[in-house]
Amino acid sequence: MVDMIFTRRDLHQHPEVGFTEFRTASHVVKTLKSLGYQVFYGADAIDLASRRGVPADEQLNNAYERAIRDGADVETLSNMKGGLTAVVATLQGKAPGPTIAFRFDMDALPIIESEDADHIPANLGFRSVYDGNMHACGHDGHTAIGLALAERMTDANFAGTLKLIFQPAEEGGRGAYAMAQKGVVNDVDKLFCLHLGLDTQLGEIYGGSTDFLATTKLMIEFQGVPSHAGATPEKGRNALLGAATALLNIHALPRFSSSTTRINVGLLQGGTALNIIPYYAKMLVETRAADKDANKELERRVRVIAENSAAMHELDCSVTVIGEATTMTCDEGLVELVLDEARKVEGFSSFHHYHKAGASEDASFLIRAVQEHGGQATYMVIGTPIPAPHHNQKFDIDEAALPMAVNLLERIGRRALTGGDTRE
CATH class of the missing domain: 3.30.70.360 (Alpha-Beta Plaits)
Incomplete structure (x- = not known):
């Protein structure tokens, strides 16, 4: 069973920056395989030549050895050498239907995390043990949500294909382009991306986003x-x-x-x-x-x-x-779908169509690729108060948002997959 809080805290304690997410990606692969998903990773999930800003060999090798020391599966890691840390998993439903995808980013930031007593990860003992790296943007939460969603959907009680995309190197705009170039979303009919926080409160939900630069x-x-x-x-x-x-x-x-x-x-x-x-x-x-x-x-x-x-x-x-x-535009139909399902999830109480980002997000390449192939996509924002800004040494999320997010994504997935069950 996927324990979201435990998973999120474990990932928070072991943050890995872009293209060095060896331990994180290894855990993702192991969990998805145990749940019965068909899993693609390493060179099967990302285009080697299209990666940008890949760390130097010394940094990659040090992170690789560190992952082994900290319990990553060696056989899985062997396919990720050189920073090939992308993971894609699929689950076939009980009947033919559309392909629905969810994207989750995994990477951390090169920030020294606060040791102050008022910083909850430090106070509760899950502060980063990798000095100089920190989950200061909520991607630990995103990955935990993705794995919990994977477990929720294992009954395959839907028509179509569920695809889960775990992306490396969102920070700096590096990982999504190479995954798009690999063609991982070319068959996707609907793509849902998400982010926690972004100056929102618990219970808020934005079905889409605008003003990405x-x-x-x-x-x-x-x-x-x-x-x-x-x-x-x-x-x-x-x-x-x-x-x-x-x-x-x-x-x-x-x-x-x-x-x-x-x-x-x-x-x-x-x-x-x-x-x-x-x-x-x-x-x-x-x-x-x-x-x-x-x-x-x-x-x-x-x-x-x-x-x-x-x-x-x-x-x-x-x-x-x-x-x-690049820039992106969310499809109105999916924005409405997200809000409609959120109204049925306990905890959500404030519903908005579009969040004004004012920043950049490389999921834009995946969203554009889906739309260019005739599909639809949106980028939702799920509310959680944060004690400090994103990319700050005291950044944290309210973990109460995690089960709400999984409940919402499950409803979205089952509704979007033809014949799916959106249970009351």
């Missing part, structure tokens, strides 16, 4: 020439200076009259010692816009600034896309 995540590298900073500074080519020039000009980009836009340089690294002209520098940059074309134009301008800042200082420059998300 298209985004591109870029790694920009500058390569110069080292030299003695005192004796021969003129013989060096200062990569850090080129990167700093780019940073200031990127943040000086104008906002758009045609679209909401955002720009941020989130990291700048360079140099090796105070008496050496810095010969290497790296920046991480993100662009965002409410319109995908405006985002592409922002990205183009960032590239122009980077290349010309490098040229000013006689540097080489490379720009790599390490993450991406």
Whole structure:
């Protein structure tokens, strides 16, 4: 039996960042197989070449060995080497019918979790044991909900196919694109995605979401020439200076009259010692816009600034896309379906059509892929109070939202699968 609270707390205690979710994905695979699902994982669930922002081999290997030490199934892990941590499971109903899918993200964030006594995971003993990693966005809850839903549906008392998608590397917009490229949703008639929190209260439900921003995540590298900073500074080519020039000009980009836009340089690294002209520098940059074309134009301008800042200082420059998300539109019919079923679930008391996101979400690639193949999709938000913002060291969820969410998803699944039973 899937104990949601235990599962959520275990995952919270063992948070794994994008493409290193070896222990998490191994547990997901083991549980789904034990429930009788046909399970696809590793290279069968994600397109290797389409992944973005994959961690360095050393980080992947360290996370892999850590997962083994912490009880992950070695045979399962062998198919996930190199960061192939996506999982897809299917269950056939008792009669032919549509394919209905639910998507759950699994990854954590590189944040040091609070040890303060007023932080419930610390107070109750399930704070992260992986120093520097933390579930600060609720994905531990999402994964626990997905596994509990899988157990609820094992009677296969429906017509059609239930598909459960457990996605790695949502943070930074990296995992969904590669799963979409693998074609995991090409046969899906209806796709339901969800998120806990997002400044909502327990009992609130949003059937869909709007105002998701298209985004591109870029790694920009500058390569110069080292030299003695005192004796021969003129013989060096200062990569850090080129990167700093780019940073200031990127943040000086104008906002758009045609679209909401955002720009941020989130990291700048360079140099090796105070008496050496810095010969290497790296920046991480993100662009965002409410319109995908405006985002592409922002990205183009960032590239122009980077290349010309490098040229000013006689540097080489490379720009790599390490993450991406696009805009999305929820199908009204599914929004209504979610709200209709939520009204029948004890605990839900406040019903809304659309949540205004104002951020980015790479489930957009899965949603667009479903719609491009003639299906429908929505992205719902399930309410839970949070004591601190998402991506904060004191983030937490109200676990009372978990059983409500599973009850809702079961009703949605049984209704959406032709001939399904939505029990009162």
